[in-house]
Amino acid sequence: MSIVWGYFTKVGSFYLNTLTKLYIPEKMSTTKLFISGKNWQLSLAELTAYLKAREAKFKIQFFSKEFFAISLEGSLAATVMEDLGGTIKIGEAKAQFSTAIVKEAFLKRSKEAQKEIKQFLASSGMVDAIVEAASDRVFFGVSVYCAEKQLRALSGVVQRFLGSTVKAELAGFGKKARFMGFAKDRRVAQLSHVEVLKKNLVESKAEVLFCIGKEESWIATTVAVHNPFEFQKRDIYKPYQRKIFAMPPRLARIMVNLSSCTADKVLLDPFCGVGTVLQEALLAKAKVVGLDINGWCVKAAEENLEWLVREYGLDGADFRVLQGDVAKMVGKIGQDMVDCIVTEPDLGPALRQVPTGPYAQKIIEKLEPLFFGFVKEAHRVLRVGGRLVLVTPYIRTRTGQAVTMPIGEKLEEAGFVRINPFSEDMFVEGLQAQSLLGLLSLVEMDEKHKVGREIHIYQK
Ligand SMILES: C[S@@+](CC[C@H](N)C(=O)[O-])C[C@H]1O[C@@H](n2cnc3c(N)ncnc32)[C@H](O)[C@@H]1O
Structure with missing residues (x-):
C-alpha cells in the first residue's frame, strides 16, 4: 500500500488522491509520528493514557523503540508537547509507503525505487511548505528513525539521499539551501530535539522525518518538539x-x-x-x-x-x-x-x-x-x-x-x-x-x- 497525502482534490464528500487514484473518506484520520524519550514503553503508555483521558479516537499503527505511528481522528491540542513528559518530537505524516520500497532503494540500490521515494517526497507538498515558510536562505534537516534492522546501518545513506533530494527541489524553487546534520559528523542520522528547537525548524517546517517501520514507512514534517529547558x-x-x-x-x-x-x-x-x-x-x-x-x-x-x-x-x-x-x-x-x-x-x-x-x-x-x-x-x-x-x-x-x-x-x-x-x-x-x-x-x-x-x- 502506498498513500501520499498532499495532492487531494475534493470530489463530493470524498477526497481524490491524484497520485494513487484512491477515494478516501472525508473523515479521514491523520497519522502522527512520535519520537519518544529513553524509556519508550513509558512514553507510549503516557501518550495513550493522555489521549484516552481526552477521549481522542486513535489507533497505534506501529510501535518500536525508535518511533510510534498513531492514526488519530481530529487534531492534537496545541499544548500537547508541553503536556507530555516522554515525547521528544511529533511529526505529521505526509506520505506512507511500503518498507519494501525502501529496501529496494537502499539495500538493492534500485534506481527505480529511489525515483519512487523522490516522487513521494515531491507529491507530499513538504518542500512547498518549506518554501512558503522560508525567508531568503533555507536551512533544513532530515532525521531518519529506523526500526528495520537490515536498514539501520544505512540510515546515513538514506539521510544524505533525502537531503540532496530536498535540496534539489528547493533549487527548483530558486532557493539556496543548507542541509544540517550530516551523518558523517555524528553517531546517528538524526537532529536532536535541542537542534530542532534552536534552529526553529518547527516554525520553518524544515525538519523532514523519515520513519522506517518493519512493514510501512512514513515521511513526515516535525510539528512539535520537546523543550527541555522548561523542564530543567x-x-x-x-x-x-x-x-x-x-x-x-x-x-x-x-x-x-x-x-x-x-x-x-x-x-x-x-x-x-x-x-x-x-x-x-x-x-x-x-x-x-x-x-x-x-x-x-x-x-x-x-x-x-x-x-x-x-x-x-x-x-x-x-x-x-x-x-x-x-x-x-x-x-x-x-x-x-x-x-x-x-x-x-x-x-x-x-x-x-x-x-x-x-x-x-x-x-x-x-x-x-x-x-x-x-x-x-x-x-x-x-x-x-x-x-x-x-x-x-x-x-x-x-x-x-x-x-x-x-x-x-x-x-x-x-x-x-x-x-x-x-x-x-x-x-x-x-x-x-x-x-x-x-x-x-x-x-x-x-x-x-x-x-x-x-x-x-x-x-x-
Ligand atoms: C521520595 S520522597 C518524595 C519526593 C517527591 N516526589 C519530590 O519530588 O520531592 C518521600 C516523601 O515522603 C515523606 N514521608 C515519609 N513518610 C511519610 C508518612 N508516613 N506520611 C507522609 N509523608 C511521609 C518524606 O518526608 C518524603 O518527603
Missing part, C-alpha cells in the same frame, strides 16, 4: 530542591498523565516532598493537594508552588499542602475527595553498591508497612473511578535479578483494580502487541542507578 527550569530553578529524593519533573509529568488527570480534577500527592508532582499537576490545570510528614517539605512544596504560579502566570491556581502522616490521611483529606493520587513514597536508603538479594529483600520488608498502610487510606480518599499511580522500589541485585515489592495483592485486597498500561483497543487489528499487552507495570531505571522505580496504575 522547574527542576533546578525552583526555590527549594532535594537532589537525592526528588523526582525529575519529566517523570512527574508522565505519572500525572498516567493517572488520567485532566483540568479541574483533584490530584493528591501524599508523599509530596518538595512538590514535583504537584507542580506538574498544577500545570495540567488540576486542583492539587499535597501531604508530607516533614514540616520542612510542606513549606518547601508550598513555596515551590507559589514560585510556579508566578513564573507561569497560573491565574486561579488551586493548591494546598498539609503536614501529616499518610497513616491518618482520611482525617486530613476526607473520604471520596480526590480523583487522582500520584505519588512516590520513600524508596529506601541511598545504596553505595549494588546489594545482595537478601539485603535488597530486607530493604523492601522494612518499607512494606509504610506502603501497605498507605494503600488502605488511599482507597478511602479516592472517589470511585479515581486512579492511583504509585511508585515502588525496584532494586538491582548482584545476581542481576531485581527485587521488587509485592504490592499488587495489597492493592487488590484494599479494593483496587489494576489498569494495564496497554489494552487491545489501542492497536490496529492484526498488530503484534503481545509484548506490550503483557506489561502489568512500568519500570524506570537508569543504568547507573541501584534503585529504580516500578510504576503501578490502579483504579478504585
Whole structure:
C-alpha cells in the first residue's frame, strides 16, 4: 500500500488522491509520528493514557523503540508537547509507503525505487511548505528513525539521499539551501530535539522525518518538539530542591498523565516532598493537594508552588499542602475527595553498591508497612473511578535479578483494580502487541542507578 497525502482534490464528500487514484473518506484520520524519550514503553503508555483521558479516537499503527505511528481522528491540542513528559518530537505524516520500497532503494540500490521515494517526497507538498515558510536562505534537516534492522546501518545513506533530494527541489524553487546534520559528523542520522528547537525548524517546517517501520514507512514534517529547558527550569530553578529524593519533573509529568488527570480534577500527592508532582499537576490545570510528614517539605512544596504560579502566570491556581502522616490521611483529606493520587513514597536508603538479594529483600520488608498502610487510606480518599499511580522500589541485585515489592495483592485486597498500561483497543487489528499487552507495570531505571522505580496504575 502506498498513500501520499498532499495532492487531494475534493470530489463530493470524498477526497481524490491524484497520485494513487484512491477515494478516501472525508473523515479521514491523520497519522502522527512520535519520537519518544529513553524509556519508550513509558512514553507510549503516557501518550495513550493522555489521549484516552481526552477521549481522542486513535489507533497505534506501529510501535518500536525508535518511533510510534498513531492514526488519530481530529487534531492534537496545541499544548500537547508541553503536556507530555516522554515525547521528544511529533511529526505529521505526509506520505506512507511500503518498507519494501525502501529496501529496494537502499539495500538493492534500485534506481527505480529511489525515483519512487523522490516522487513521494515531491507529491507530499513538504518542500512547498518549506518554501512558503522560508525567508531568503533555507536551512533544513532530515532525521531518519529506523526500526528495520537490515536498514539501520544505512540510515546515513538514506539521510544524505533525502537531503540532496530536498535540496534539489528547493533549487527548483530558486532557493539556496543548507542541509544540517550530516551523518558523517555524528553517531546517528538524526537532529536532536535541542537542534530542532534552536534552529526553529518547527516554525520553518524544515525538519523532514523519515520513519522506517518493519512493514510501512512514513515521511513526515516535525510539528512539535520537546523543550527541555522548561523542564530543567522547574527542576533546578525552583526555590527549594532535594537532589537525592526528588523526582525529575519529566517523570512527574508522565505519572500525572498516567493517572488520567485532566483540568479541574483533584490530584493528591501524599508523599509530596518538595512538590514535583504537584507542580506538574498544577500545570495540567488540576486542583492539587499535597501531604508530607516533614514540616520542612510542606513549606518547601508550598513555596515551590507559589514560585510556579508566578513564573507561569497560573491565574486561579488551586493548591494546598498539609503536614501529616499518610497513616491518618482520611482525617486530613476526607473520604471520596480526590480523583487522582500520584505519588512516590520513600524508596529506601541511598545504596553505595549494588546489594545482595537478601539485603535488597530486607530493604523492601522494612518499607512494606509504610506502603501497605498507605494503600488502605488511599482507597478511602479516592472517589470511585479515581486512579492511583504509585511508585515502588525496584532494586538491582548482584545476581542481576531485581527485587521488587509485592504490592499488587495489597492493592487488590484494599479494593483496587489494576489498569494495564496497554489494552487491545489501542492497536490496529492484526498488530503484534503481545509484548506490550503483557506489561502489568512500568519500570524506570537508569543504568547507573541501584534503585529504580516500578510504576503501578490502579483504579478504585
Ligand atoms: C521520595 S520522597 C518524595 C519526593 C517527591 N516526589 C519530590 O519530588 O520531592 C518521600 C516523601 O515522603 C515523606 N514521608 C515519609 N513518610 C511519610 C508518612 N508516613 N506520611 C507522609 N509523608 C511521609 C518524606 O518526608 C518524603 O518527603
